[in-house]
Amino acid sequence: MPLELIVISLMRTSKWINVLMMNSPEDDSTGQRRIVVTSNGIRWIEQDFEQFTPLGKFFEINTNPEEGLTVDKETDSETAMKISLLSINDEALEKHTVNVVIEGVHLQLNESMACGLQCSNCYKDLVDMRRFNCIRPMPIYTLKPTKYFCSNDQMHSTICEGDLYYALNYIVISPMILGKRVIRNREHLHCSRCLQLVGESLGEQMAVQLFVDTLFVSSRSQHEVGRLEHLFDQLTVSQLMLHLLHDAVPISEEKTRLFLKTVRSDGQLHYMLLLVDTSQLHLLRSKLSLSEHLNSTNGRRRSPKSYNELEPEPKRQRLSDIKPVHEVEVRGFRGCRISYHIFSSDEQLAANDELIEQWHKDGTPMLRISYAMMMDLHRELKINETLVAKMERSTPDVKEGRTSYIIYHN
Numbered sequence: 001m002p003l004e005l006i007v008i009s010l011m012r013t014s015k016w017i018n019v020l021m022m023n024s025p026e027d028d029s030t031g032q033r034r035i036v037v038t039s040n041g042i043r044w045i046e047q048d049f050e051q052f053t054p055l056g057k058f059f060e061i062n063t064n065p066e067e068g069l070t071v072d073k074e075t076d077s078e079t080a081m082k083i084s085l086l087s088i089n090d091e092a093l094e095k096h097t098v099n100v101v102i103e104g105v106h107l108q109l110n111e112s113m114a115c116g117l118q119c120s121n122c123y124k125d126l127v128d129m130r131r132f133n134c135i136r137p138m139p140i141y142t143l144k145p146t147k148y149f150c151s152n153d154q155m156h157s158t159i160c161e162g163d164l165y166y167a168l169n170y171i172v173i174s175p176m177i178l179g180k181r182v183i184r185n186r187e188h189l190h191c192s193r194c195l196q197l198v199g200e201s202l203g204e205q206m207a208v209q210l211f212v213d214t215l216f217v218s219s220r221s222q223h224e225v226g227r228l229e230h231l232f233d234q235l236t237v238s239q240l241m242l243h244l245l246h247d248a249v250p251i252s253e254e255k256t257r258l259f260l261k262t263v264r265s266d267g268q269l270h271y272m273l274l275l276v277d278t279s280q281l282h283l284l285r286s287k288l289s290l291s292e293h294l295n296s297t298n299g300r301r302r303s304p305k306s307y308n309e310l311e312p313e314p315k316r317q318r319l320s321d322i323k324p325v326h327e328v329e330v331r332g333f334r335g336c337r338i339s340y341h342i343f344s345s346d347e348q349l350a351a352n353d354e355l356i357e358q359w360h361k362d363g364t365p366m367l368r369i370s371y372a373m374m375m376d377l378h379r380e381l382k383i384n385e386t387l388v389a390k391m392e393r394s395t396p397d398v399k400e401g402r403t404s405y406i407i408y409h410n
């Protein structure tokens, strides 16, 4: 029953790690193995071999039995432990960690291409077929373009008629080219035919922000009409999260908030409320399927059944004293730890009205992302939720929301 996977999580402000060790599914008995934690790593000891995860270069583990180790949960297929640390080697941790940097958003539209924009709900032309003189990404990462266009120190004035800025889920253009095709209700802009909310005004006569997921784009031939969001290169969830964190609102030294909104194509509103730990999450993870690797490098290893039969023989016992040791290599990843709620039906929205109102009252700005983005984010959170529940030995708290991680990959 060899070790199949080891995952270690650490909040960079804490002096302890969560460890999850999972068995190979080939046998469901726990009787064969022993786990020994030493100051420089974790040993998984089987009858005729050992798997050692060296951690000495990253941490010095506290081996004092009174304060060092808690095995909180052990099942047939996994063992979860909380281990206290005496010290952390930040330099080594950084050196062995995948570095994911925020990347810009790419739009497959350039100044030589003519295009028109339509409401995605009723196909009303909102911007006539035209070429933009200057198409460029927003100079800052934000879902709140007012941060750039209306900030006091930027002193930006009216956007030129031929300019188009773009970001995660919006474009910014001049209000002059929209004319009377939208109806303005305070800062909100609605399609004048079907009243779908298509964007927001960024100051009188200065600039407008249009939500990409409410627009169709047509090309010169008029035969090609597609969703504008399809002209944006799809972002990974890691990139999406890194972008979103630029607009997170701190509520304490430990937590920041993100209040996300999306509208499904049938008009159903979804809210996602995220409470993100400001302390960085660090994850160390072995390769998947360690046992497969073991089988390919250790022809001598017998199946558990066969050494069960051999167990009483004293000769066999002596052999086990010089058992081979297989080193388990771990790789580091950064990420963030999140507690979240998602409300995706009118019933759920109504049932959680108080919480939503509270976030509004606290001044947490609502950020609109596309439906596909919210689904990507939710899918990743759901996948990691099971891992986190096992690692942190926690049970979901309805009030606090579900707890999960976003782990950054390239």
Ligand SMILES: [Zn+2]
Residues within 6 Å of the ligand: 119, 120, 121, 122, 123, 124, 191, 192, 193, 194, 195, 196
């Ligand atoms: Zn419309």
